[in-house]
Amino acid sequence: MKQRTPMIAFALVLAGLLGACTTGRVARPAASSATTPLRPAAHTTPSSAITEVRGFYTRYVAARELGHIEAVAALVRSHVAGWYLPILDAPYKAGPDPVDCGLRAAVTRWIFQQAGVLGGQAVIVIGSRPRGAGQELWIVVTAMPGTGKITGITCSIGGSQVTRPGARSAAASLYSFYTSGRRQGASATAVIGRLLMGGPTSGSSFLQQVKYALARQELSYDPVTCTTGRVPEVAAGKPRIVAGRSVGLIMASADRHRVVVTIVLRAKGWTVGDIACDRRPLVTAAR
Numbered sequence: 001m002k003q004r005t006p007m008i009a010f011a012l013v014l015a016g017l018l019g020a021c022t023t024g025r026v027a028r029p030a031a032s033s034a035t036t037p038l039r040p041a042a043h044t045t046p047s048s049a050i051t052e053v054r055g056f057y058t059r060y061v062a063a064r065e066l067g068h069i070e071a072v073a074a075l076v077r078s079h080v081a082g083w084y085l086p087i088l089d090a091p092y093k094a095g096p097d098p099v100d101c102g103l104r105a106a107v108t109r110w111i112f113q114q115a116g117v118l119g120g121q122a123v124i125v126i127g128s129r130p131r132g133a134g135q136e137l138w139i140v141v142t143a144m145p146g147t148g149k150i151t152g153i154t155c156s157i158g159g160s161q162v163t164r165p166g167a168r169s170a171a172a173s174l175y176s177f178y179t180s181g182r183r184q185g186a187s188a189t190a191v192i193g194r195l196l197m198g199g200p201t202s203g204s205s206f207l208q209q210v211k212y213a214l215a216r217q218e219l220s221y222d223p224v225t226c227t228t229g230r231v232p233e234v235a236a237g238k239p240r241i242v243a244g245r246s247v248g249l250i251m252a253s254a255d256r257h258r259v260v261v262t263i264v265l266r267a268k269g270w271t272v273g274d275i276a277c278d279r280r281p282l283v284t285a286a287r
Helices: 005-023 046-066 069-079 164-183 188-195 205-215
Strands: 111-118 121-128 137-143 150-157 234-236 240-242 247-254 257-266 269-277
Touching (some): 046 111, 046 121, 046 137, 137 247, 137 257, 137 269, 150 257, 164 188, 164 234, 164 247, 164 257, 205 269
Antiparallel strands (some): 121 137, 150 269, 240 247, 247 257
16 A cells, blocks of 8 residues: 555646646736737647647646656657657756746646647647746647647747747748758758757757757658658748747748748747647658
């Protein structure tokens, strides 16, 4: 009985937290120009995605607080898309947890806001102002609308500084540099290594995670263009600003693949926060 007591307590804590999250009223910020609505959900069910994501974070934070590492790993494996998992598994010794972005307060104090659908993926904005913090912290999650499988996570500190021209310029610069390098014969790992050597992208934790996953040969696709085979032309669409103007989202097209790029503003300038691929036609591991 003594060995079972911690697990029983853990189960009761999770049940209580999940019940509070799913039955309580979710706080939403007042409507303002800070959050630009995305395209309405046509033939998709983003409401189910936000329910799944909220439930995942409720259990994830509880497991982290209780130190149940095995439960944390199991939750991530069950809620993250198979093609994104190797990127998220990269070590993060120098920064905050790339899943909860350092927001360890009770999930009931977080704001979960459905921003719409972009590139076939539901965009969910999570916000929190930790006690004593001067600025609000944000997590922008992209997920499959029907299943809630997470395809991308971006961490950002609020500041109302991301602009549409800046976000678009950052995305265009990234793809111009990347595709040019690839067409000259450099590997994805080599080009990403160059991006990390200087300039705004040198501080991109996402690109560091991607480089790690590529070095371990854990990805069967190009995580920047979301394609396999030849290097495609990449066309960036009109930026959308979310998370209190802290994150810019851009839908890019690479061949027939849809790519959702998130841009944030760091100390060195505009940089990529995440690249979310929609690989459902090619990868079924996440189902």
